[in-house]
Amino acid sequence: MHAHAKWKSLFIGVLVLISATAHGEIWELPDMDLSTAEMAYQGPETLTLMITPDGTGGYFTTARTPSGMIADATITLHLRDVVGDPMAFFPREDIWIQSEDRDIAFCGIFDLWPETDTDWDGMTYWLQGPRGGGFHEGPIVVYVIFDALSQAPLALSFNSPDISGNGYVSLGDVAIFAGDFFGAYHFRSDLHRDGVINLSDVTPLAVWMGRGCE
Numbered sequence: 552m553h554a555h556a557k558w559k560s561l562f563i564g565v566l567v568l569i570s571a572t573a574h575g576e577i578w579e580l581p582d583m584d585l586s587t588a589e590m591a592y593q594g595p596e597t598l599t600l601m602i603t604p605d606g607t608g609g610y611f612t613t614a615r616t617p618s619g620m621i622a623d624a625t626i627t628l629h630l631r632d633v634v635g636d637p638m639a640f641f642p643r644e645d646i647w648i649q650s651e652d653r654d655i656a657f658c659g660i661f662d663l664w665p666e667t668d669t670d671w672d673g674m675t676y677w678l679q680g681p682r683g684g685g686f687h688e689g690p691i692v693v694y695v696i697f698d699a700l701s702q703a704p705l706a707l708s709f710n711s712p713d714i715s716g717n718g719y720v721s722l723g724d725v726a727i728f729a730g731d732f733f734g735a736y737h738f739r740s741d742l743h744r745d746g747v748i749n750l751s752d753v754t755p756l757a758v759w760m761g762r763g764c765e
């Protein structure tokens with residue numbers, strides 16, 4: 552009887568092991584209600600990040616408020632499963648930011664991704680300025696496998712010396728800028744974001760003239 556009990560116990564142990572292994576291979580999906588993303592800046596304003604086709608426009612840490620104050624727009628994502636547990640090592644390729652109408656012209660899909668796969672705590676973040684152009688007055692949505700997070704979108708806007716969003720800073724952008732410079736205020740040309748369009752907004756156009764996505 553003793554030997555029988557021993558074999559029975561081993562058998563159950565193997566069953567538990569098989570079950571646990573099978574469970575580990577089940578692809579669990581993140582929960583869009585329990586997963587959350589927030590910006591470091593917690594104030595009431597919509598921040599603006601100037602992006603460029605070559606990715607040298609600035610980090611999320613150097614976004615600006617509408618009046619021109621530097622503010623930290625770093626986005627941190629907490630990815631959680633249906634019971635609220637962190638989802639570790641989730642691939643960053645399945646996570647991205649975009650406007651709801653997709654009017655930010657990122658140079659490639661990898662420019663929308665966060666810096667890393669999620670870590671042990673199910674966390675990842677956006678820090679480096681993506682390569683891209685066009686403009687969008689916000690807000691920004693975080694998507695995970697084509698689903699948007701349920702929470703309110705993030706109050707972040709983008710503009711770029713590639714105003715037209717064709718992937719290059721060129722004379723066409725200068726023409727758009729000139730129209731805004733001499734005409735009514737337009738967010739897209741407030742490249743040195745401070746609520747007015749003046750000579751300081753010409754600088755990014757001059758610095759990045761001729762630069763493109765490649």
Ligand SMILES: [Ca+2]
Pocket residue numbers: 741742743744745746747748749751752
């Ligand atoms: Ca300005």
